[in-house]
Amino acid sequence: MKGLHVVGVSHAYGDNRVLDNASLMIPAGEVVCLLGPSGSGKTTLLRLAAGLERLQKGRIVIDEKVVADEDHHVPPEHRGIGLMFQDYALFPHLNVLDNVSFGLFGQAQNQARRRAMDMLDQVGMAHHAENHPHMLSGGQQQRVALARALAPEPKVLLLDEPFSGLDTNLRGEIREETLAVLKASGVATVMVTHDPEEAMFMADRIKILGHNGTILQSGRPHEIYYHPRHEFVAKLFGMMNRFESVVENGHVEIPLGRIAAKSLDDGCPVEVLVRPEGVTLKSDGGERSGAGAPVDVTSTHLLGHDNIVRVRLGGDEDNGKELYVRVHHAFEPELSKRITAGLDPDYAFIFSLDENGEESGQKTLNEAQPTRPKAAE
Ligand SMILES: Nc1ncnc2c1ncn2[C@@H]1O[C@H](COP(=O)(O)OP(=O)(O)O)[C@@H](O)[C@H]1O
Ligand SMILES: [Mg+2]
Incomplete structure (x- = not known):
């Protein structure tokens, strides 16, 4: 299946075990949100998928090609991934157009510039092509970072808390615009967030991470909200x-x-x-x-x-x-x-509740059965 497949990945920093046998599948065309508390290993999972971190155990597969396992490590630039982190990480010494065409090193210069301008147009930033990042607002920098991540037509887009630097009013607007661009591109997207509302808004599917990186529940926003299993x-x-x-x-x-x-x-x-x-x-x-x-x-x-x-x-x-x-x-x-x-x-x-009257925590729990038929979904 096309998309990103993380298979049985475990990871530790020294004695600190961060991911324990984590597996997930993000099909092409879907936006999947990883929602979990701070420190649950979300960024680590993205860095492993991107190849910024060496894989210790498991397998990373992109469009049915193994890009990392215990013996292989395809470098980030050859994985067909786009990245966007919380701080956008634009190159300060390059103007907007050069930032966006940076990842298009395999293409002829005029072709790369045309592609970059096209992406800037899609995110409504074409008129800022000659400006440098410090001249842009946070929201504008976010748009440029999105254009840069998508310009090389990645197979998988990895977004780490992409809206957390924006104030509340702007966040809603940029969120909506970003979603439209992602849907138009059809790229498999993994977005990490600790904001449940953001996940509900953006996601085709939400995966809830517990403290050790295990997935507690995975489902469409409706299922997560109306049928929480934990x-x-x-x-x-x-x-x-x-x-x-x-x-x-x-x-x-x-x-x-x-x-x-x-x-x-x-x-x-x-x-x-x-x-x-x-x-x-x-x-x-x-x-x-x-x-x-x-x-x-x-x-x-x-x-x-x-x-x-x-x-x-x-x-x-x-x-x-x-x-x-x-x-x-x-x-x-x-x-x-x-x-x-x-x-x-x-x-x-x-x-x-278990015998001691304590919460049974993350074991299998039972959902409420509504006493009246639910409206058709
Ligand atoms: N480079 C690193 N070296 C050592 N420990 C790290 C490193 N990166 C993250 N950690 C630790 O791993 C855990 C998970 O971190 P992270 O993946 O950033 O979680 P999240 O993104 O969900 O907040 C935390 O306890 C964090 O302190
Ligand atoms: Mg993080």
Whole structure:
């Protein structure tokens, strides 16, 4: 298959084992995001794929050609890869056009310049061709770095935190432009990031790395968000409301409602994580089904596109427990007013707790089974 194939790669710096038998496949035409905490080995993985770091164990294959294993090391410039790192690494003494044509050393000069101008045009930087990098803003430097990485028509593009140097407003815009350029080029792209929202926006597929470089879960953004298979993955996207309960008759009961838990045995202690948008608020004081719990509103925070409402449960067992609720529409309940909090099971995830009541961590966990059919995807 065309693209990048990393097979059973392990890597250590001295005694520090950073990657342990990591494998991944990035097919041509796809943007794959590696999402993981700082220090999880993301940059190391990219450097190994690029050939900037000697491979210790495993195999790197690009378009079905082995470019590195324990005995072989194809140098970076012969791997057909494009690279873009966080700091862009433009050559300060070269103008924009020369920066972009730098990697086209195999071509006749006028042909290389034509190709470089074409790439600059694609990223909207043709009118800066004669400028030097220090004359450009961060966003403009990012565009030039992207043009430089793509100019030699690489088989694989490796991006390491490519937007982290940009401020929030610009980041959104550049992200969108970059994605359009990547899709038009059809190159297999690996983008490393520690920003879950960025991964959700950019990726055809997301691979979540745990602390030792192992892949905890891989899937389309929708799967990662709605079917997290690990507590760690569920918690990546921010605040969660947490409850503990026990499976009874294939169900788990929390104050907000009942959730089916078919794949767990009765009597199994569980934790239930509910996303802030999975808590539904009703001001009419009672649903037809009688489901839900009375709550007091303690505060509301308008975030712009939606509200975060804090409510306090009033029941005996969970007296005083605070919940975070995300409300998309302009629902601003009055403070201290009694309302009912219910549950959207699509946003609730059940994970088994082991005998000691501790989280079972990164072992196989069970997903919540929604009690109502899901909308077609
Ligand atoms: N050149 C190096 N020499 C020694 N240790 C390194 C080197 N590069 C990275 N490390 C260590 O390897 C681990 C993973 O680093 P890195 O691959 O940069 O992770 P990430 O990009 O996910 O933050 C860290 O503990 C880091 O300190
Ligand atoms: Mg890094």
